[in-house]
Amino acid sequence: MVTIQNNCIIKVGNVDFYYGKFRALTDISMDFEKNRVTALIGPSGCGKSTLLRLLNRMNDLIDGFRVEGEVVFEGKNIYDPDIDPVEIRRRIGMVFQKPNPFPKSIFNNIAYGPRLVGVRKKSDLEALVEQSLRQASLWDEAKDILGRSAMMLSGGQQQRVCIARALAMKPDVLLMDEPTSALDPISTAKIEELIEELKKDYTIIIVTHNMQQAARISDYTGFFYLGKLIEYNPTEKLFTTPDVRQTEDYITGRFG
Amino acid sequence: MSAIQVISEEEVIRSPSHGKSISNMKWRYFKQNLFLGVVRLSALIIAVSLGGFLFYIFVNGVGVISWDFLTLPPRDSMTKGGIMPAILGTFYLTSGAIIIALPLGVVSAVYLSEYAKQGPVVRIIRVGVNCLAGVPSIVFGLFGLGLFVVFLRFGSCILSGALTLGFLILPTIIGASEEALKAVPQTFREASLALGVAKWQTIFRIVLPNALPGILTGSILGIGRAAGETAPIMFTAAAFFTAKLPASIFDEVMALPYHVYVLATAGTHIEQTRPIQYGTVLVLVALVLGVDLIAIIIRSYMRRNRRW
Numbered sequence: 334m335v336t337i338q339n340n341c342i343i344k345v346g347n348v349d350f351y352y353g354k355f356r357a358l359t360d361i362s363m364d365f366e367k368n369r370v371t372a373l374i375g376p377s378g379c380g381k382s383t384l385l386r387l388l389n390r391m392n393d394l395i396d397g398f399r400v401e402g403e404v405v406f407e408g409k410n411i412y413d414p415d416i417d418p419v420e421i422r423r424r425i426g427m428v429f430q431k432p433n434p435f436p437k438s439i440f441n442n443i444a445y446g447p448r449l450v451g452v453r454k455k456s457d458l459e460a461l462v463e464q465s466l467r468q469a470s471l472w473d474e475a476k477d478i479l480g481r482s483a484m485m486l487s488g489g490q491q492q493r494v495c496i497a498r499a500l501a502m503k504p505d506v507l508l509m510d511e512p513t514s515a516l517d518p519i520s521t522a523k524i525e526e527l528i529e530e531l532k533k534d535y536t537i538i539i540v541t542h543n544m545q546q547a548a549r550i551s552d553y554t555g556f557f558y559l560g561k562l563i564e565y566n567p568t569e570k571l572f573t574t575p576d577v578r579q580t581e582d583y584i585t586g587r588f589g
Numbered sequence: 590m591s592a593i594q595v596i597s598e599e600e601v602i603r604s605p606s607h608g609k610s611i612s613n614m615k616w617r618y619f620k621q622n623l624f625l626g627v628v629r630l631s632a633l634i635i636a637v638s639l640g641g642f643l644f645y646i647f648v649n650g651v652g653v654i655s656w657d658f659l660t661l662p663p664r665d666s667m668t669k670g671g672i673m674p675a676i677l678g679t680f681y682l683t684s685g686a687i688i689i690a691l692p693l694g695v696v697s698a699v700y701l702s703e704y705a706k707q708g709p710v711v712r713i714i715r716v717g718v719n720c721l722a723g724v725p726s727i728v729f730g731l732f733g734l735g736l737f738v739v740f741l742r743f744g745s746c747i748l749s750g751a752l753t754l755g756f757l758i759l760p761t762i763i764g765a766s767e768e769a770l771k772a773v774p775q776t777f778r779e780a781s782l783a784l785g786v787a788k789w790q791t792i793f794r795i796v797l798p799n800a801l802p803g804i805l806t807g808s809i810l811g812i813g814r815a816a817g818e819t820a821p822i823m824f825t826a827a828a829f830f831t832a833k834l835p836a837s838i839f840d841e842v843m844a845l846p847y848h849v850y851v852l853a854t855a856g857t858h859i860e861q862t863r864p865i866q867y868g869t870v871l872v873l874v875a876l877v878l879g880v881d882l883i884a885i886i887i888r889s890y891m892r893r894n895r896r897w
Binding site: 389391394396419420421422423424426427429431433434435436445446449450495498499502 | 706707774776777778779780781782783784785786787790794795799
């Protein structure tokens, strides 16, 4: 298991999570290091997406959920009653499995969030949109068609619009829930390159079904099974000399 | 023909012979053709009766339509002259009803589908709304008479009539708005909330704009219903005859459906006014269809940019 002393940005401590009576996560403790890519892997239904959504309180949208334990971000438990989930989501952005741009122009997709938090001046918005698109390496493709509907773009481009949209809020952490599973190999490669680039400025936590992807892009990997964190180690170690037998069975394809 | 495929696949699953026997095939094609015939016939009956109805009204009513008919008040015990006050009255009543019912209906729908915790209470409210839609319009008329005209002392006037009509069309608007809100993909809400945008802002900026075409459909139906109803305005707003145009919302007005009712049943010159009755009906139908058309154009324009 990994414990991060100095550069820990999110610290999950003894978390249990319930959907109604069903316990989706059992006693999860996990430190996430700043400016690193952490991958969460495991078979479907193992709780990795649930954990990801726990980190920016997206699970609040589900009726009848219950969290025990704590998720500490910048020294505060984000499930404390005095914490505003809206503020948390501003600091911890999210990219979803299926690209989900709004039915608006590319420009307005990205300017949407900043406008609502008070960026009004046109020149500021333009600069922010350009910067976000550059960070999402979409600027060269999109700079001449900013007024066109984002729905017209290809799946890979749409996903990069979604990444740019999340980056425009200047978050500290970017959560990615299988961001490439709906994309073709070339778009996937682009997004993976992008993640490599983004980790200079952001902390990235990514759920993936693709073990090669986890091995390629992440610094740490956590393996989940049946709602439990089975093993959490530096990626190289987890994929070469895992501590737990179950992990080895999974990554070598013997079950899962 | 995908319809054929679906039917035969289902049959293959059910029948143990897997359609190997020829007579079985013939029987199945016969059933299929019979069913298609029934479906086509039903559609034809509806189309023909609607067309025939419109044609009949048009033929009988078009003779009296003239500029004067549309712009002058009635005269000579309503046997001559025009129907301008009634057109204006219906316009006021319908607009008033929409102004009252649309915000109330949309807000109710937003509450029911976005905020309320889905459970027995919401289910009861929903059943209530549906029951309201089934209440006979004369009951709304009496309710309006009791509450607005008598109890609140508004008297018989545009305000009372518009409020009554507003309540009448509220269930239609709530129902359509709720459907429209549900049709907005959940992923849009998630995307907005995940950016750290508050829920009410998400509803205003993302959910409602995308639900607007559907909400508009509900309003179209509402407008049509409000413009055509007689019973709710009979006691609350409609005047038998007034050449005077309303000066405020506390004045009585003439209205197209009530005018037809009066001419056809309560006047002393029922036979003489027959052409005017048809003319009035024609104007009413044209108005309602015109409103529908405008809304359909707006809706299809707004839908053009959608891709999901």
